[in-house]
Amino acid sequence: MTLTLSPTRRPVRQLAAASVGNAVEWYDWYAYTFLATYIADQIFPKGADNSLVPLLSTFAVFAVGFFMRPVGGLLMGAVADRSGRRAALTVTILLMGGSSLLVGLTPTYASAGVLAPVVLVLARLLQGLSVGGEFAASTTFLVESAGAGRRGLFSSFQYVSTTIGQLIASGVAALLVRLLDDGQMDAWGWRLPFVLGAVLSLAGFWIRRGAHETRSAEQATARPGLFEALRRYPRASLLIGGITAGGTLAYYTWTSYLPTYAELNAGVPKSDALLAGTLALAFFAVLQPVGGLLSDRYGRRPLLLFFGLGFALLCVPLLRLIDGSFVSLLLVSCAGMVLLTGFTSISAAVNAEVFPARVRAAGIGFPYSLTVALFGGTAPYMGTLFKQVERPGLFPWYVAALCLVSSVVYLRLPETAHRALDR
Template sequence: MSEAAALPASPVLGSAPPANAAATAATTRSGQSQFRLIAACSIGNALEMYDFTVYSFFALLIGKLFFPSESAFGSLLLAVATFGIGFVMRPLGGVIIGNYADRKGRKAAMTLTIALMVAGTLCIALAPTYASAGVFGSLMIVAGRLLQGFSLGGEVGAATSMLMEAGGVKGRGFRVSWQLASQGLSALAGALTGALLYALLPQASLESWGWRLPFLLGLLIAPVGLYIRSHLEETHQAESHEASPIGRLLRAHGGTVFKGILATTAGTATMYLVVFFMPTYMIRVLKMPPSLSLLSGCVTGITLFVVSLVAGRLADRLERRKPLAIGSLLFSLVAVGPVFWLISHHPSVPLVLCLSALLTASVNIGTTPMFLMLLEMLPIGVRASGISVIYSVGVTIFGGSSQFIVTWLLAQTGNPLSPAFYMMACGVLSIGALLSLRERRVG
């Protein structure tokens, strides 16, 4: 062979690229496609969770402005009850939008949920206070919470199903983990916004207009989410003659749905008590300043983001998801009592932040594997409906009510360990449900 023949041909205009260059280009396109997918699902979910949960960081102010009462605990109870009202609509949104996602596609459902969330957030941001409009302003807050709850009830099932389906089996745990990781980002964004406002604005400004800013800021990203989602490739097209997905789900997989609801109780209780209620607990029970206590939301938000992604990678490496999910719940069940005892007996900002991060990490290291296990147990034709119902019903019963129940327990008993008792009960339910589930993969 001549020297000229042995050398590779030089790239010239019109010549085919080398094989390795073509492979690199294909890998780049695949990576870009996955990035767009994760961004579309995560941006929408983070936006909706931000709008939905930033309310909790301003519950004290909202209670004072819209639900006046003779006692501070009375106003707070009404405020967190209104926060919980949003959860009442979640199961309805889960059924209707989840069914829609299984019949018309994930992309159509995800576009609808962002539009509904924007409408609900506008109601809250523009609501007149009780002092200026009486009960009308309170009703606008309630209407906004109902719209937000309906929207988020369908968002999780559609977005999580698309994350699982749009790619190979190998990386599905990491893709699904972004559903929870985006919630961590939204918690971080909400807490940072709240901390900055409390630190920079005087109380009078916060009460007159400052509390509205987080809701208005959350709306700015909505056009970005709508644009990216409109350019996604659909991952599921149902046959037109198929029966109602929700009906088939309940007939063929009712037991899985019921056990899945119970399995989510520990994770959802931790989310809404440690991540979102802890700032209120630090202010009302531990008597810490609002600007410092909101750092709890920042720390737990970062923890949730990082731990969820790590858990997704672990789920991709494990043959079975169930042992990790149960192990994380057992650890958190043992840890939650001592954590709240230390917080209440030795209150300090560094201690509260560290122990809140510990609880958040211990539960959520097993949440992504549990979600992936449930997704893999449901056929594609009923997957969005199934996850929507599981998540929305579980969060409504054990998450949406948690802040109200714990606030009531704190007011009635004065026992600072009340959140720990509630979280321990939820942990027992979750472990029992997971033990009864038989892990299997249908898709």
């Protein structure tokens, strides 16, 4: 039988187990994004005569990873609920390490033909599975590890570590591009970050092995079915979707798409757009614990409404303030990050407080990851689509409208910050 962990014991080790592993997971995920052009040249060459190659390229780069995340949330969430949070965390980080290594060792199209993109698609399937499972397991683990009045603070490290992973991936990719010439990057340089990711995953695995299980002894005997959370708690599942929809769209708009939006619609040079985005991300990481602490003192709902209504009212005017200069983009980016912190810093706590312990991980994992795939993962495509139909000004209204919808959910959400967490 699993021993019960007092949430106040070894909090630093618990935070490290979740945060370091989560940072490694997202480093591996974003490394692919930053190096996609080099991968495409080797795995999906423009002159390939097989018609499957461009099709596989499309799925590998844009769809497969994101739409495997709900499956990962469901499967790894079920592992966390049935076998323990720590067990799920070790599985997800090993899965990400293995898939990262697989990307790094993927043969080129020139040497293996169509097998090369097939291997890469498989690696992205596994990465999506891992990332979806990681959120379900680490969210539950973080919040259950927190002491009284600290669930919001612990929750905030979900996005602290995610952002750190993104920044490290960006930094490693930028360093390699600076140190290696184009021929070296094409030949072997692009593989190095993925091999490094596999090594870092082993370090994260070691840290997580020493963490304490957060399920109670009573919950350790529970064997919930795979779809039990959806079947028994349909309202809670829908609630997770409503809480997440506006937040994930705003998050991916501001952290991933905003530099591209500024380039397309305001003529900001690419180098300035990327620098502004990087500085804003660092600022964003620093804000997260502040938001978590505020929610522990004043409640979750005020912060959620600060985010939702703030974006509903200010998204359109903020994006219109981007005038083509670096300063305007940086200020708009940072202003959006302040508003966004009202959602990101506490989303893990809010989600965990919706479901009972028996099905908490799977209950969070599937509806959250599905909502992210539907709204967050499609944010760049919607922005580009509005630009293609010559209606770029509609995209900010789309973001504002969805944030307003989520704000209605927040208004009706019961306050859970000061309630005891079901264990």
